[in-house]
Amino acid sequence: MRVLVTGGAGYIGSVATKVLIEAGHDVTVFDNLSRGHRAAVSAPARLVVGELADKAALARLFAEAQPECVMHFAALSLVGESVAKPDLYFENNVAFGTNLLSAACRAGVKRFVFSSSAAVYGSPERTPITEEDPLRPINPYGSTKKVFESLLEEYAKAYGIHFAALRYFNVAGAHSGLGEDHRPETHLVPDILNSVLHPGKTFELFGDDYPTKDGTNVRDYVHVHDLARAHLLAMEAIADRSIIFNLGSESGYSNKEVFATAEKVVGREIPFKLGPRRAGDPPILIASSDKIRRDLGWKPEKSLEQMIADAWDWNQTFPNGYPD
Ligand SMILES: NC(=O)c1ccc[n+]([C@@H]2O[C@H](COP(=O)([O-])OP(=O)(O)OC[C@H]3O[C@@H](n4cnc5c(N)ncnc54)[C@H](O)[C@@H]3O)[C@@H](O)[C@H]2O)c1
Numbered sequence: 001m002r003v004l005v006t007g008g009a010g011y012i013g014s015v016a017t018k019v020l021i022e023a024g025h026d027v028t029v030f031d032n033l034s035r036g037h038r039a040a041v042s043a044p045a046r047l048v049v050g051e052l053a054d055k056a057a058l059a060r061l062f063a064e065a066q067p068e069c070v071m072h073f074a075a076l077s078l079v080g081e082s083v084a085k086p087d088l089y090f091e092n093n094v095a096f097g098t099n100l101l102s103a104a105c106r107a108g109v110k111r112f113v114f115s116s117s118a119a120v121y122g123s124p125e126r127t128p129i130t131e132e133d134p135l136r137p138i139n140p141y142g143s144t145k146k147v148f149e150s151l152l153e154e155y156a157k158a159y160g161i162h163f164a165a166l167r168y169f170n171v172a173g174a175h176s177g178l179g180e181d182h183r184p185e186t187h188l189v190p191d192i193l194n195s196v197l198h199p200g201k202t203f204e205l206f207g208d209d210y211p212t213k214d215g216t217n218v219r220d221y222v223h224v225h226d227l228a229r230a231h232l233l234a235m236e237a238i239a240d241r242s243i244i245f246n247l248g249s250e251s252g253y254s255n256k257e258v259f260a261t262a263e264k265v266v267g268r269e270i271p272f273k274l275g276p277r278r279a280g281d282p283p284i285l286i287a288s289s290d291k292i293r294r295d296l297g298w299k300p301e302k303s304l305e306q307m308i309a310d311a312w313d314w315n316q317t318f319p320n321g322y323p324d
Pocket residue numbers: 006007008009010011012013030031032033034035036037050051052053072073074075076077092096115116117118167168169170171172182
């Protein structure tokens with residue numbers, strides 16, 4: 001299939017691009033490189049450097065690439081930044097995302113796969129979280145994802161486009177020379193590993209007084225390769241319908257457990273300092289992945305230890321991230 005991947009120079013989009021290529025698809029990446037890396041785009045995918053704000057560029061893109069499916073990863077995704085600058089987040093993730101969705105419908109594209117997030121649930125009342133649980137985001141980032149999901153529902157009714165909204169939980173790991181290089185980095189696994197590679201950086205654990213098994217936050221981790229595989233299954237499944245799935249592993253690991261697994265992988269003790277709680281961090285987020293298991297037969301194959309081992313390999317190869 002001809003697939004347009006927005007945000008394909010970023011972490012997850014670059015791995016999805018690679019997995020699409022490995023499966024024989026024809027990929028065009030569209031990215032403004034504001035947070036992505038040219039070196040993360042695998043050949044033979046074509047990189048078109050462009051901005052979702054630019055409607056004329058989008059019209060040209062659809063005319064030239066003729067995609068049959070759009071995978072929309074491009075977004076801003078720092079929770080703290082979204083609280084400080086909600087205008088930036090609603091503009092980029094909702095307004096510019098709408099430009100893309102409208103251009104896709106105008107071009108007659110029938111499949112649209114969207115990177116949603118566990119952030120749509122906010123602080124859930126129960127775990128594991130199912131897709132039917134209420135969407136009550138607690139920060140602007142999560143709200144942008146919720147609003148974009150509603151846009152998808154409305155566009156599907158009006159224009160007949162089919163969508164997959166995939167609500168990722170915590171993504172980690174690396175695949176085939178492609179890894180996680182956010183600047184700044186706010187994710188637990190790369191933060192721990194970067195502190196090992198850069199002795200000036202001490203890892204900070206945000207709070208150990210949560211109502212959890214050891215007082216630290218509990219999260220559900222999914223390997224980026226397992227996540228990318230789910231996108232290919234979703235792309236096939238939306239030939240004649242729309243779907244909404246959680247993407248997690250149904251296992252919860254506390255920050256301390258992730259830290260201990262990282263120490264095992266790197267083979268040494270890692271110094272850390274205890275910091276205060278971070279605003280807006282719910283104590284426990286664990287996905288029910290029952291729906292995607294039953295419907296698409298997807299299940300995560302890689303363990304937390306494998307995720308950290310793959311990330312560690314990548315981080316040692318690129319201790320300062322991608323060469324830009
Ligand atoms: N990483 C996670 O754990 C996680 C969890 C839940 C959801 N998500 C979602 O998954 C998607 C991908 O996440 P990621 O970690 O790969 O992010 P990322 O920042 O690595 O990649 C996003 C890419 O989008 C590009 N981009 C952003 N705005 C753009 C615009 N206006 N025009 C063109 N390109 C633009 C950036 O340059 C970047 O390359 C995002 O939508 C994010 O919200 C990520």
